Amino acid sequence: MVTFMNTQPYNGLLTTIVIFGASGDLTQRKLIPSLFNLFRKRRTPKKFKIVGFGGTAFTDDQFREHLHKGMKEFAGYDFSDDDWNVFAPNLHYLTGKYTEPSDFQKLADTLTASEEGDANRLFYMALPPTLFPTIIENLDATGQLHENGGWRRVVLEKPFGTDLPSAVTLNKQVHKALNENQIYRIDHYLGKETVQNILFTRFANTIFEPIWNRNYIDHVQITVAEKVGLEHRAKFYDDVGVLRDMFQNHLLQLLSLVAMEPPASFSASHLRNEKVKVLSAIQPMTPEQVSVNTVRAQYKGYRNEAKVDPTSTTPTYAALRLFVNNWRWKGVPFYLRSGKNLAEKQSQIIIQFKEPPLAMFPMQTMKPNLLVLYLQPDEGVHLRFEAKAPDTVNETRSVDMEFHYESAFGKSVIPEAYERLLLDALQGDASLFTRADEVESAWSLIDPILQTWQAHQTPPLGVYKPGSWGPLEGYDLLARDGRRWLNEEASLHDR
Ligand code: BG6
Secondary structure (H helix, E strand, C coil): CCCCCCCCCCCCCCEEEEEECCCCHHHHHHHHHHHHHHHHCCCCCCCEEEEEEECCCCCHHHHHHHHHHHHHHHCCCCCCHHHHHHHHHHEEEEECCCCCHHHHHHHHHHHHHHHCCCCEEEEEECCCHHHHHHHHHHHHHCCCCCCCCCCEEEEECCCCCCCHHHHHHHHHHHHHHCCHHHEEECCHHHHCHHHHHHHHHHHCCCCCHHHCCCCCEEEEEEEEECCCCCCCCHHHHHHHHHHHHHHHHHHHHHHHHHHCCCCCCCCHHHHHHHHHHHHHCCCCCCHHHHHHHEEEEEECCHHHCCCCCCCCCCCCEEEEEEECCCCCCCCCEEEEEEECCECCCEEEEEEEECCCCCCCCCECCCCCCEEEEEEECCCEEEEEEEEECCCCCCEEEEEEEEEEHHHHHCCCCCCCHHHHHHHHHHHCCCCCCECHHHHHHHHHHHHHHHHHHHHHCCCCCEEECCCECCCHHHHHHHHCCCCCCCCCCHHHCCC
16 A cells, blocks of 8 residues: 655645646646646645646637647546546636746736735746746746745756756856745656655665675666657757757766765755765766767667758767766766667666675676666566576576565556656755756766767767667677676566
8 A cells, every 4th residue: 555745734825836838748748637636636735726828829728628638648547527627727828928028917917816915836937948037037027036925936847058058057047036945947857756766775774775885886887768769859859969868967867866975864955965966076077088988879860850950960879987986986887878769668777786706606607786776667676686596506596586666556656757846846845856056067077078079079979770779889888897788688677
């Protein structure tokens, strides 16, 4: 039986969630289904309203109809019209331009008229970051960020900048009107149950932490492989590529959670302080280091995709070898890789422990223990160790101790990442959001790689077959250290 999380109390005021970019994909696919689920679970504030704002002309009813269609497609197994009919009257829509101050005045007047005094407002930016400063300026100019008895918070979607200077500028722009504690920068990976479970595995147990260091761990592999290609985002993707799209945020977040010191508490500031320390213990690479410690590649046929520049050098795959230079991790390589159009959708973290110092049994091949955190799909944790194969004199065989969410907690217990993140933003808990200095630290590691790739064309852009596990160079990165990617081993599949 699953016990639900304790929710923090709300302050009893009306809360309005304003979504900018409300006619877009994210709102229909993720935000509204997540808010609806929170509502069903009675986790939304008692009095709340959702106001969509966007360029598409919708009436309230058309907006509701558009979202209802999305619910049927994306909400999952237990969507019921009965619940929807109670939820839908909370949805409203205002047509407006993001650059038009008078439209923001109209929004301010509409909200004030519906609030009857002090109220909370959560502004969600479900649109490209180039629009954030203008929207925030317009909100500020119309007095909408001023906290009265109620709070004002702003949720910012990724990507947060395209490099370090642009992220610094964006931080400065948003800080002109908002305090850091009003800003919630999304990385949806942090909203995933299995990603949060990295911390629970480490810090809710005593058996892992004593061996979670350079004395026992040989290396760490983090793979976020995607089977999908560009879907409908070719233009966006061709401008950013895999390093900005996946590494600057998701993969470095995963690395931080694996490598961080135990925080003093799970408060936003303690947790985020520890993550920033990990990132600052990684030295930005020199061009020479980039050429040996990074791999970039593009899948065959990428340049023929619609809306992709036919001469594009945008990488759709990358692999990195990073070191966290502190007492815990000195000398332990972290291998990270991610790509589109790979063999499978598979996100996992493998901790490989050191080999036994001595092979005591004649038929023992040196097989190190592995702890595998399966983030998706088939969420769970495996511990691989050696056992005596029965009916042999002294042969060993690798076996797994396994935990799977589905068998332990039941089917469909894992909520959508956005559900948790929206709940936290409504309740004022920023632990699972990225702080300004964290974003900047991550960019300071990514920028030198991007610059070397572009300026020196090193390492050269590799090619891989769609549906494969990536280019040969990705294997060489580990082979040079006498290692290999372990997730492709049959023994770790489909158990
Ligand atoms: C997004 C990237 O942040 O994460 C996408 O922009 C990627 O390109 C997606 O497909 C992967 O998320 P998930 O939750 O499917 O692993």
